[in-house]
Amino acid sequence: xxxxxxxxxxxxxxxxxxxxxxxxxxxxxxxxxxxxxxxxxxxxxxxxxxxxxxxxxxxxxxxxxxxxxxxxxxxxxxxxxxxxxxxxxxxxxxxxxxxxxxxxxxxxxxxxxxxxxxxxxxxxxxxxxxxxxxxxxxxxxxxxxxxxxxxxxxxxxxxxxxxxxxxxxxxxxxxxxxxxxxxxxxxxxxxxxxxxxxxxxxxxxxxxxxxxxxxxxxxxxxxxxxxxxxxxxxxxxxxxxxxxxxxxxxxxxxxxxxxxxxxxxxxxxxxxxxxxxxxxxxxxxxxxxxxxxxxxxxxxxxxxxxxxxxxxxxxxxxxxxxxxxxxxxxxxxxxxxxxxxxxxxxxxxxxxxxxxxxxxxxxxxxxxxxxxxxxxxxxxxxxxxxxxxxxxxxxxxxxxxxxxxxxxxxxxxxxxxxxxxxxxxxxxxxxxxxxxxxxxxxxxxxxxxxxxxxxxxxxxxxxxxxxxxxxxxxxxxxxxxxxxxxxxxxxxxxxxxxxxxxxxxxxxxxxxxxxxxxxxxxxxxxxxxxxxxxxxxxxxxxxxxxxxxxxxxxxxxxxxxxxxxxxxxxxxxxxxxxxxxxxxxxx
Numbered sequence: 001x002x003x004x005x006x007x008x009x010x011x012x013x014x015x016x017x018x019x020x021x022x023x024x025x026x027x028x029x030x031x032x033x034x035x036x037x038x039x040x041x042x043x044x045x046x047x048x049x050x051x052x053x054x055x056x057x058x059x060x061x062x063x064x065x066x067x068x069x070x071x072x073x074x075x076x077x078x079x080x081x082x083x084x085x086x087x088x089x090x091x092x093x094x095x096x097x098x099x100x101x102x103x104x105x106x107x108x109x110x111x112x113x114x115x116x117x118x119x120x121x122x123x124x125x126x127x128x129x130x131x132x133x134x135x136x137x138x139x140x141x142x143x144x145x146x147x148x149x150x151x152x153x154x155x156x157x158x159x160x161x162x163x164x165x166x167x168x169x170x171x172x173x174x175x176x177x178x179x180x181x182x183x184x185x186x187x188x189x190x191x192x193x194x195x196x197x198x199x200x201x202x203x204x205x206x207x208x209x210x211x212x213x214x215x216x217x218x219x220x221x222x223x224x225x226x227x228x229x230x231x232x233x234x235x236x237x238x239x240x241x242x243x244x245x246x247x248x249x250x251x252x253x254x255x256x257x258x259x260x261x262x263x264x265x266x267x268x269x270x271x272x273x274x275x276x277x278x279x280x281x282x283x284x285x286x287x288x289x290x291x292x293x294x295x296x297x298x299x300x301x302x303x304x305x306x307x308x309x310x311x312x313x314x315x316x317x318x319x320x321x322x323x324x325x326x327x328x329x330x331x332x333x334x335x336x337x338x339x340x341x342x343x344x345x346x347x348x349x350x351x352x353x354x355x356x357x358x359x360x361x362x363x364x365x366x367x368x369x370x371x372x373x374x375x376x377x378x379x380x381x382x383x384x385x386x387x388x389x390x391x392x393x394x395x396x397x398x399x400x401x402x403x404x405x406x407x408x409x410x411x412x413x414x415x416x417x418x419x420x421x422x423x424x425x426x427x428x429x430x431x432x433x434x435x436x437x438x439x440x441x442x443x444x445x446x447x448x449x450x451x452x453x454x455x456x457x458x459x460x461x462x463x464x465x466x467x468x469x470x471x472x473x474x475x476x477x478x479x480x481x482x483x484x485x486x487x488x489x490x491x492x493x494x495x496x497x498x499x500x501x502x503x504x505x506x507x508x509x510x511x512x513x514x515x516x517x518x519x520x521x522x523x524x525x526x527x528x529x530x531x532x533x534x535x536x537x538x539x540x541x542x543x544x545x546x547x548x549x550x551x552x553x554x555x556x557x558x559x560x561x562x563x564x565x566x567x568x569x570x571x572x573x574x575x576x577x578x579x580x581x582x583x584x585x586x587x
Contacts (some may be wrong), residue, residue: 006129031102044081044320047286062284087322099332100339103150114163140557215246220574265308345372356447387447400425412494453583475544488567526552
């Protein structure tokens, strides 16, 4: 894949793309889950070159030729390590199908410039280097047709370490190729090879490119990328194009957005999008791999993306004998078994733009009023609190392989309380299906916490776009600077009574900071004392800003309802707000 990871902006995830209206994307929005396969000459190196690991802390095994400065000729010798009598691409397709995946994207040509098929453009291909008549691309295409799996091709159009005139990051030091030279690579290798891929292997569902910055920051000219689009639209009119081509996402040029490697969504996005992700760290096979993600992590990544209208393309990196590491197989089998039981809650689903719940995620069938609650953290008090749906469900069911169970529901405005059994039916993610006549949502209210109560943060403020939000890091929590703005929330209090109000924050001033909190017609005033540092780890000189919980009073409401909450520091004094906590007092 690309060099390093994209920067993950936790709070400010707003990209102005245009929603693709093309019917081409319909199947992609239904599928939600697919397989990436990184396999090439680098698979035979296994993350080592002459006893040395990958350099420069990248640890992406597919980058070994560039990282370890290997010559084209020596790198080509890796082809002799392939065990062709063991390699069976159909097994990869069957693994994807068993895992519940709906499409496969394979690295037809990665950055090393080596074609997996017997290309007629030059002689730097895996078949020629290996001395075999096998065409893995043809074999996987036939297996995908046999097993009703859509096939896509990853093609590295920007980086190509084999061609003397393609892009190579080291040109920043050695001198750039000219526009004319790069265009020679483009016209002599890239375009003809893409034509081969789009012509010789049947229906192609996706052309997946891997340039992770806009073309204006690269050597590419817009007309060159438009030439690629025109070629794809001519030869494969239904083939999808991802945003790493380098052009903006729209229906004409790009069909879906690809986020950064292992970068997951943080807010609902209206156009089709996906995360390319790994089960471990490296994309290509590495014999030195130690960073395996758990099945639980992968479940949360997949479901969380679907709840934000996205998808997940999960990678395997087979060895040079075609074998897939056991760690990958076991996790894919976990997901496949779950999808076999509960796939209705994920396939053809989107989200409701209600993403504050601390117990899990919500998805919705794209073509009906059926909602699915994905419970990662089963409530100990037996009550699941759902916030933001004004409608009361006609039916609530706990899905189980032993038989579905009808659940009782209480509705308090936009707050839904569902009574659960003590035992969750699935060890990974349990599913509750809610059936509605109509769905009316309100995304502005603060979600109710697992044990009741409401945590008001900068992230769930109704005016968060006006606030200075600072993301959490290893030493301190997320916070909002309240120097210049009041912070405003909407909270639905489910019952009349008295509620306690606490403030968690850091006062960096030398004197107490006076704050005013308004709820309905009630006003609470408090002085937040200065606080400094706290020891994060002993005996390490490891200190961080202290955030202290401070009770600031009580409010009483005479009826359930939606209330506006406002907080402001007096005199524009600086206060770092972590949260306001509102909880009903026991009577």
